[in-house]
Amino acid sequence: MNIQLIEGEFKTSDALDLVTQMIHIKIKYHENKISKSEIEEDIKARERKIKMLQKELFEIRESFSDPTKGVSIKANIIINLK
Numbered sequence: 001m002n003i004q005l006i007e008g009e010f011k012t013s014d015a016l017d018l019v020t021q022m023i024h025i026k027i028k029y030h031e032n033k034i035s036k037s038e039i040e041e042d043i044k045a046r047e048r049k050i051k052m053l054q055k056e057l058f059e060i061r062e063s064f065s066d067p068t069k070g071v072s073i074k075a076n077i078i079i080n081l082k
Contacts (some may be wrong), residue, residue, distance in 0.1 A: 006075040012064040015071035022075075023057045 010018065030046040030053075038041050064071070 001013050001079040001081075002078040003079070005077055006073050008073060010071050010073060011067065012069050012071050013067040015073055016061065018073065019060055020057060021054050027053055 006018065022028050027050050030050050034046050037046075
């Protein structure tokens with residue numbers, strides 16, 4: 001199954017807003033899992049993922065220095081049932 005989540009051209013300001021919101025959703029997902037977990041290995045792995053997402057968001061913000069330029073974004077979710 002393939003879900004076309006995002007595909008289009010955006011101003012950098014709009015692209016940054018969209019990507020920021022998506023990353024924050026993913027961070028919140030991991031934070032919720034951490035709060036429900038008692039397994040230390042799982043908690044540490046999720047904390048690493050959160051830090052990686054925060055780092056990537058910082059790098060994206062740095063690279064989007066001109067808010068008037070365009071950005072192309074394509075995001076698919078590919079689901080393989082096992």
